[in-house]
Every structure is written in structure tokens, then in C-alpha cells.
Amino acid sequence: MTKTMTRVAPAGSRPAPERTDGSRTDKPRPGRRGPANRPSVLLSKAGVTAMLGLAALYTLLPMLWLVLSSTKSRQDLFATNGFAPGKDFALVDNLTYLFEVDNGIFLRWLLNTVLYAGVGSLLATVFSVAAGYTFDKLNFPGKEKLFSFVLLGVMVPGTAMAIPLYLIAAKAGLVNTFWGVFIPGLVFPFGVYLARVFSASYIPDEVLEAARVDGAGEFRTFCRIALPMIAPGFVTIFLFQFTQIWNSFFLPLVMLSDKDLFPVNLGLYVWYSSALSQGHPQDYLLAIVGSLVSVVPLVVLFLMLQRFWKSGMTAGAVK
Template sequence: MRKQPRSITLTVVTGVMLVYTLLPLVWLAISATKTQQDLLGTFGLWFSGDFALFDNISRTFAYQDGIFGRWLLNTLLYVVAGAGGATMLAALAGYGLAKFDFAGRRVVFAVILGGIAIPGTALAVPTFLMFAKLGLTDTPWAIIIPSLVSPFGLYLMWTYATDAVPNEILESARVDGAGEFRTFFKLALPLLAPGLVTVLLFNLVWTWNNFFLPLIMLKDPDLYPLTLGLYQWSEQATTVGGDVVYDLVITGSLLTIIPLIVAFLLLQRFWQSGLTTGSVKQ
């Protein structure tokens, strides 16, 4: 069997990118094992004498009457309702745009592309003003409802459903008397699973890391997600008489990324198959 040619340049570039990607994670993991004194007074990429990881985790969950746990539950709520809802809406709309012919499809396509091109920060202030008029600011709905709109996820599901769901299967189901919703949930949705997981991962990461929207929408600390809560802890060091808890901020940041890593590992095979589907013609 002929060996694949090797590229030294590509290997070096890949290695540099790997180090660049993993170095912050290594620093975060090592720093979470240190006391605050060691965190500020020792080399960042090596362990100190005292291994304080478990003590830091315990103090993180106990600090300010255990509000970190509340932030974690809030984040899970926003992800399940927001990212999950956005994924399902993207699947329904993308399937409909791919498999139904109706007037105005080109206009819808242009609107979707426009929605992808506009950054979320540009819509933050208008969204805040609209929700303030509706009296929904400082409520979970102020985070969940905007999270349901995912133009990029809709575009991905549209393009994926075009090839992943054969028209012949849909026609057979309709001939047998199946309704459109039954056809979608029984036949189309299983075929859309790889693309659905890909969109879900994108929405999950975006919602989990969402910071700016909660910053302008929420005042009550009990409604904060993890991102905004950890930011509040970090900012305490800049206020007069504030409690400096950099060690808890670091530990909380480590705990925050663990669910994302687990989600990617569990859904990786679906994600990869979703990205490669349609790349080879038969």
C-alpha cells in the first residue's frame, strides 16, 4: 500500500495551532488547583505546593450562599429552552424551505442571509427596548426568546435537508395518507439527525457562552447565567471594599467549560457525520 505523503510544514503549523488552542485550557486547569496566594505568586503553567482544587470547588459552590449553583441551573434552563427550541425551530423551518415551493422563497433566503450577516451586538439595544416595552426585561424570557432565533442554524438545516431527505420518501408517505407533521417527525427528522446535532452544538455553545444579552437584560443576580455571574465576581476586585476571589473565578470558569467538553465528546460522531454528508456523490 502506498504511503501518504507527509508535509513537514503542515505538521508544524498544526502543532502550533494545537498548542495555541490547548495552552489556555492547560493554564486554566492548573490555576484551578492553586490557592489565591499561589495563583498570584507562582508560575502559571506549573503546579504549586498546595493542591487546592477540591477546596476551591467546595468554596465556589458555597460562596454567597451557593449562588454559583443557581447560576448553573439558570444556564441549563437557558440552554435547554433557548438552544433546544432554536434547534427545533431551525429544523422545522429549514425542512419547510427545502421541501416546499411557495411564493417569496427568494425573499426569505435574502432575509436569512441578512440575519447571518448582522452581528448580535447590533441588535442588542433594539431588542432591549422592545422587551422593555413588553415588560419582559429582568426575566428569563428576555434570554430565552431571543435565543430561539438562529439564522445560521436555519440556513444549515435548509441546506442539509435539501439533500438528506429524498423527495421520493415524502411522496410515498403522502400517498399513504400521512400528514405533513407526521411525515416530518416520523420520516424526515431521523434523516436530519446528524445536521440537527450540528446545529444543536452551535446553538448550545452560543447560548452557554452568551454574555452581552444577559448583561443588558438582567439586573437580578438570581437570574444571571454563569458567564455574567463569574464576571460579577471578577469585578468585585475593582470596587472599594470588594471581596477578591480570583481563585473562585478561575475554578468556576473551569467548571463552566466541562459541560461543553462533555457535550462535544458525546455528540462528536453525529457532528462529524453531519458535516461530511453530501460531500461525496454517488
């Protein structure tokens, strides 16, 4: 005679759920998280908040140091804590000295940068939007192969192109001229790529077909219909290129030697180098205050256009 051995469940435990065929299973119910399925600390809400806080500090602390240092006199610059304001709050005096030194050379650098970045990025955006619209809506032989070359230009960093651009400008007689820095800023391959994406998201093909049926040419269709519809993308590309040209440093450093043609970044570098190599503390203060002034146009422009920026960056997110 054989005896059937039964497994006794420990006290306090719940019986395993039964299957439809009457058998039991020891698998945990779906939806319950065991210790191994708990989210990691970095992916938890507190971890994400801490990482965002560190990123905010990394972004804001240099700006805070710049603002507080701009309020100091030459004597207080190295004698006080970096995150302490100036004792006499000399910001107004520092700004006055900034715009008066060397017959107002900083104001000239600022105007040069506005021309390089403002006019250059506006024209570059128009060319990029037109090219992206063409790649998206028009058909012509070799379109995808040509677009592949555009994407190749996106992958090449701008610093790697500075020396070839200098050699080309030297043969064309554009070295140490306004056009030697202005013309390269008109080419923006990443803007062409973005414009094609925005064109596919914002401009329906049916609207263009209706305009062509009504007798509108391609140029008129682009200017009157496509361009207003792609306005958020236009602003987004403009801000990208404006920031890139405004922060450009290596190309003007290679291309220019005349101080009257310097953009503001290169001029600030000259003052900072003079403070380090020749021991002029007033040049160090000029570089700090000038850096603060050079950031203001970017902040103002972004605040003015952030509504279009947000709508442009979320293009295609909601269908």
C-alpha cells in the same frame, strides 16, 4: 559557398527530445519540477504541521493554565509560576468554596445557563429544522425572498442586536426577567440555513412523495420520516446554538440586573470585576475555578455527540 553552422551541445547534456516531425524541442518534460515550481515552505508538509502545532498550543495553553491555576490557594495564585500546579493542590477546597459562597449562587448561575442554553437551543433547533425543511421541500409564494431575509439575519452579529432587543423587551415588560434572555435564543437564522442544506442532502424527494401517496400529511411526514433522517444535522445545529447561548455575554449584561437570573458567564464577570476594582483576591480565584467548571459541560456534551457532529459536518461530501 555557404557553410551550415551547427550548435554543439555541451558535454554531459542530454539531447532535446524529438518531435514526431523530426524536430527537437527544449521544453522540459512534463512532471518534472524545476526550482520555480517547488512548493513553498508554508505549503509543505513540515510547514502545515508547524502551523497546526501552533494552533493546538493556542487552544490548549489557556486551558492548561486554567486547570493548573485552579489547584492553587489564594497565596500561591500570584506567588508561583502560572504553569506550575499549586503546592497544596487545593482544587477540592476551591470547588467546595465555589459552591458554598453567597449561599450557592454559582450553582444557581449554572442552572440558569442550563435552562437558557439547554432548553433554548433544543427549541431553537426544532424551529430551525422545521423552517429549513419547509424552505427546501415545500413550495409557497415568496419563498426565496423570505429566505433572503433569513440569510440577512445570519450576517448581522448578535452584539449589534442586543440594544434593539433590549428596547423591544422594555416595551414588552421583559427586562430583568428570565424570558428577556430566553426568547431571543429561540431565533437562529444560521440554523435555518444549515437545516435547508441538510434537508437537501439527507431527505430524498422520492421518499416524501411515497409518504404523501400513502396518505400521510405534511406534519406527520416531517415528524415520522424527515426528522429521523436529518438527525445528524439536528445534532449539529443543536451544538452550534448550545455553544452560542452558553457563551452569550453581552445580551444578559444588557438585559439583566438581578443576580439570581445571571448566566454563569455574567456571574464570573461580576466576580472578576470585583477582584480588579475592589481588590478581593478570593473573587479572582472564584472566577478562575468557576471558568474551569463552566467549560466542563461543553466538553462533555461534545464528546457525547461527536459521532453525530462528524457525520453532520461531512454531509454531502460523498455522493
